[in-house]
Amino acid sequence: MIAECLKNVREKKPLIHNITNYVTVNDVANILLACGGSPIMADNPMEVEEITSICQGLNINIGTLQQHTVKSMFLAGKRAKELGHVVLFDPVGAGASRFRTEAALKLMREIPFDVIRGNISEIKTLANGSGCTRGVDASVSDRVTEQNLGEAVSFVKEFAKKTGSVIAVTGAIDLVADDRECYVIRNGRAEMGSITGTGCQLSGMMTAYLAANTEHLLEAAAAAVCAMGVAGEIAWQHLPVYGGNASYRNAIIDEICHLDEKTLTEYANYEIYK
Amino acid sequence: MIAECLKNVREKKPLIHNITNYVTVNDVANILLACGGSPIMADNPMEVEEITSICQGLNINIGTLQQHTVKSMFLAGKRAKELGHVVLFDPVGAGASRFRTEAALKLMREIPFDVIRGNISEIKTLANGSGCTRGVDASVSDRVTEQNLGEAVSFVKEFAKKTGSVIAVTGAIDLVADDRECYVIRNGRAEMGSITGTGCQLSGMMTAYLAANTEHLLEAAAAAVCAMGVAGEIAWQHLPVYGGNASYRNAIIDEICHLDEKTLTEYANYEIYK
Amino acid sequence: MIAECLKNVREKKPLIHNITNYVTVNDVANILLACGGSPIMADNPMEVEEITSICQGLNINIGTLQQHTVKSMFLAGKRAKELGHVVLFDPVGAGASRFRTEAALKLMREIPFDVIRGNISEIKTLANGSGCTRGVDASVSDRVTEQNLGEAVSFVKEFAKKTGSVIAVTGAIDLVADDRECYVIRNGRAEMGSITGTGCQLSGMMTAYLAANTEHLLEAAAAAVCAMGVAGEIAWQHLPVYGGNASYRNAIIDEICHLDEKTLTEYANYEIYK
Numbered sequence: 001m002i003a004e005c006l007k008n009v010r011e012k013k014p015l016i017h018n019i020t021n022y023v024t025v026n027d028v029a030n031i032l033l034a035c036g037g038s039p040i041m042a043d044n045p046m047e048v049e050e051i052t053s054i055c056q057g058l059n060i061n062i063g064t065l066q067q068h069t070v071k072s073m074f075l076a077g078k079r080a081k082e083l084g085h086v087v088l089f090d091p092v093g094a095g096a097s098r099f100r101t102e103a104a105l106k107l108m109r110e111i112p113f114d115v116i117r118g119n120i121s122e123i124k125t126l127a128n129g130s131g132c133t134r135g136v137d138a139s140v141s142d143r144v145t146e147q148n149l150g151e152a153v154s155f156v157k158e159f160a161k162k163t164g165s166v167i168a169v170t171g172a173i174d175l176v177a178d179d180r181e182c183y184v185i186r187n188g189r190a191e192m193g194s195i196t197g198t199g200c201q202l203s204g205m206m207t208a209y210l211a212a213n214t215e216h217l218l219e220a221a222a223a224a225v226c227a228m229g230v231a232g233e234i235a236w237q238h239l240p241v242y243g244g245n246a247s248y249r250n251a252i253i254d255e256i257c258h259l260d261e262k263t264l265t266e267y268a269n270y271e272i273y274k
Numbered sequence: 275m276i277a278e279c280l281k282n283v284r285e286k287k288p289l290i291h292n293i294t295n296y297v298t299v300n301d302v303a304n305i306l307l308a309c310g311g312s313p314i315m316a317d318n319p320m321e322v323e324e325i326t327s328i329c330q331g332l333n334i335n336i337g338t339l340q341q342h343t344v345k346s347m348f349l350a351g352k353r354a355k356e357l358g359h360v361v362l363f364d365p366v367g368a369g370a371s372r373f374r375t376e377a378a379l380k381l382m383r384e385i386p387f388d389v390i391r392g393n394i395s396e397i398k399t400l401a402n403g404s405g406c407t408r409g410v411d412a413s414v415s416d417r418v419t420e421q422n423l424g425e426a427v428s429f430v431k432e433f434a435k436k437t438g439s440v441i442a443v444t445g446a447i448d449l450v451a452d453d454r455e456c457y458v459i460r461n462g463r464a465e466m467g468s469i470t471g472t473g474c475q476l477s478g479m480m481t482a483y484l485a486a487n488t489e490h491l492l493e494a495a496a497a498a499v500c501a502m503g504v505a506g507e508i509a510w511q512h513l514p515v516y517g518g519n520a521s522y523r524n525a526i527i528d529e530i531c532h533l534d535e536k537t538l539t540e541y542a543n544y545e546i547y548k
Numbered sequence: 549m550i551a552e553c554l555k556n557v558r559e560k561k562p563l564i565h566n567i568t569n570y571v572t573v574n575d576v577a578n579i580l581l582a583c584g585g586s587p588i589m590a591d592n593p594m595e596v597e598e599i600t601s602i603c604q605g606l607n608i609n610i611g612t613l614q615q616h617t618v619k620s621m622f623l624a625g626k627r628a629k630e631l632g633h634v635v636l637f638d639p640v641g642a643g644a645s646r647f648r649t650e651a652a653l654k655l656m657r658e659i660p661f662d663v664i665r666g667n668i669s670e671i672k673t674l675a676n677g678s679g680c681t682r683g684v685d686a687s688v689s690d691r692v693t694e695q696n697l698g699e700a701v702s703f704v705k706e707f708a709k710k711t712g713s714v715i716a717v718t719g720a721i722d723l724v725a726d727d728r729e730c731y732v733i734r735n736g737r738a739e740m741g742s743i744t745g746t747g748c749q750l751s752g753m754m755t756a757y758l759a760a761n762t763e764h765l766l767e768a769a770a771a772a773v774c775a776m777g778v779a780g781e782i783a784w785q786h787l788p789v790y791g792g793n794a795s796y797r798n799a800i801i802d803e804i805c806h807l808d809e810k811t812l813t814e815y816a817n818y819e820i821y822k
Contacts, residue, residue: 023574023589026470026471026574029298030469033468034468034518034519039470040370041338044338046341046371047370047372047373047374050370050371050372051370051371064589064590064591064592065595066616067592068340093588096590096595096602097595097599099595100595194582195581197574197577238514238516242806244801244802244803244805244806245578245581245802246578246582246798247798247799247802250524251520251521252520253519254519255518256518257518258516296570299570300571300572300745303572304793304794304797307743307744307793308742313744315611315612316612316641316645318615321613321645321647321648324645324646325644523794525790527792528790528791528793528794529792531742531792532792
């Protein structure tokens with residue numbers, strides 16, 4: 001099923017509307033092209049409803065939020081849901097300021113997101129209504145580890161039940177859950193954390209996976225997480241000894257270009273917790 | 275003449291003012307430096323007239339249009355033309371929303387652009403006053419092919435006549451025309467379409483070519499198209515087997531750094547249709 | 549001391565708040581991660597005071613200034629200074645428009661910047677209250693050379709005395725001074741000037757160096773300049789023959805990842821003028 005999800009992205013080439021931050025937007029566009037999707041970026045309230053109408057999925061990311069982009073998120077989010085498009089929410093930095101936290105909570109109240117993807121601190125902020133994030137990274141105290149895994153899985157499934165969304169928490173161990181089951185994924189490398197925007201990139205790519213697999217959103221979200229992690233593992237092998245985070249960023253996107261069903265199936269490392 | 279245009283960019287090092295989108299802006303700046311020009315990005319209405327005054331050319335790109343950037347485009351465009359600077363227009367996504375289409379048409383009415391560069395769907399939208407674009411990519415039905423080439427050349431020359439601008443339509447086959455003749459260019463590779471912003475990059479670089487060759491705008495525009503395509507061909511040869519769109523993006527800009535008159539002359543593949 | 553500064557960044561991993569331009573923002577984030585710091589970008593007046601409170605340093609860059617970002621710079625700058633955080637100012641393009649020059653001068657009047665880093669034309673503009681910048685690059689007539697070095701050192705020390713800030717002027721020869729002494733640094737390569745944003749990247753990284761070495765701001769600023777230059781020298785050696793400015797950009801950030809105390813000490817090339 002994981003491999004099937006990748007295949008469907010390449011076949012259907014979904015066009016994804018992104019309302020996202022200006023820090024990582026170029027990488028989001030390139031990874032969408034790499035995985036087989038097609039990106040369009042538009043965040044002006046004057047056009048977002050129309051733009052999202054010609055797309056198959058919408059990716060909302062609050063990394064550098066402005067008043068006009070918040071407005072666009074509501075307009076595009078509602079329009080996309082009316083049209084039955086998948087909508088993903090990436091609450092970058094929720095918990096780092098009241099403005100972000102409140103915007104995130106308001107978006108969640110008004111738009112029935114298909115998937116919410118963030119780090120554990122961001123997701124806990126959304127679940128608790130307030131939080132404490134170390135900037136855009138997860139707090140150490142929040143991290144999902146082998147020790148607190150059972151508890152973390154329960155929390156994520158519970159939050160999925162409460163919101164009706166698939167919840168994807170990414171970190172050293174990734175959790176992707178709906179209210180019934182949870183993918184526990186152990187792909188990727190710690191060094192991916194030293195690249196800005198791997199989370200944003202994953203959200204962009206995941207929206208393409210969702211748009212190409214609307215009948216299997218949980219599996220599609222998990223497949224995107226596996227694909228990103230596997231690309232991170234293989235790309236690491238191609239880095240020259242003097243490579244660093246800039247080359248690694250490029251190598252991961254490159255590897256997403258090449259990733260095929262066979263490789264994804266072979267490298268994907270996950271368990272399903274019921 | 276094509277090679278002469280490249281030489282003039284390297285000698286005159288034109289400073290180019292860019293009012294452009296935040297998706298591909300970094301690549302636009304780097305390719306301008308790579309070709310021998312110098313970039314400055316400024317889109318605040320408070321300063322664009324002054325900024326454009328110290329430059330030799332202006333590149334207007336509507337990829338992520340905001341109200342304040344539209345205002346800046348009018349201000350800078352008019353000032354640049356008063357000063358006799360070359361002004362290029364890249365109507366990214368015209369046809370994808372009424373807002374973009376109308377902004378593009380209004381810009382064309384008020385600013386006598388020296389060159390308009392876009393994909394075929396964007397250019398058709400401008401010619402017809404409305405259109406249907408698949409996001410920021412050309413629609414399949416619009417594409418220029420060997421079969422419809424004669425018709426496409428006539429259309430582009432006609433539109434050049436109507437607007438008084440040089441028209442550059444880029445795709446698998448590129449057309450660069452004024453009302454008298456049309457360069458039909460067959461450089462580049464299909465894989466360039468899997469990189470975000472090769473069109474924006476070309477527009478930035480083309481503005482430098484225009485600014486350094488003000489007496490030969492048609493040839494300068496054609497030379498920039500050839501240069502981009504040739505760089506794409508040579509860069510492809512340098513890609514390692516596991517390279518993908520991220521590395522290819524870098525390799526093309528790198529190749530623009532190295533491109534010399536001899537190589538451009540040798541690889542440029544074009545015919546001139548009268 | 550230079551090497552000690554680098555070590556402290558890696559140990560303390562300072563979180564740096566950046567209000568910066570959208571052209572080079574991604575590279576600024578990646579170089580901050582590469583050097584051992586952690587970046588957060590936020591420029592909305594609704595949240596900047598809160599965001600800066602959870603950080604250890606603030607980097608203000610006027611590369612693409614908007615009304616709302618100017619407001620955010622004042623709010624965040626004042627808050628950061630109240631909290632005793634280091635604040636760096638990068639006056640990109642000061643002198644290129646009255647709007648930028650005046651915004652820069654007003655920021656300097658209201659925020660006691662710890663460090664001001666720019667090219668010589670930008671710094672002269674701030675010192676004289678008006679100026680003439682060739683876009684975002686220094687004017688040839690302003691450049692620091694072996695011939696005018698003594699005069700340039702005096703000017704920079706004088707400006708440091710007048711402002712109470714450490715002044716970092718970067719170019720072929722770099723000067724980093726307070727009112728007592730001046731580091732004259734000869735690291736780096738001319739080819740770094742063909743990459744967009746090496747200055748912005750340096751400012752971001754320098755803020756991390758300052759935040760991790762609050763007792764030694766002059767040395768920390770000088771250490772960051774040496775680190776950038778040394779990375780530029782070593783990265784050049786790793787470039788393949790067909791590498792250009794795009795690959796060089798990545799290679800420099802990569803090298804910042806790998807740079808250790810021993811290498812920095814060995815390659816740092818500076819004299820201290822009293």
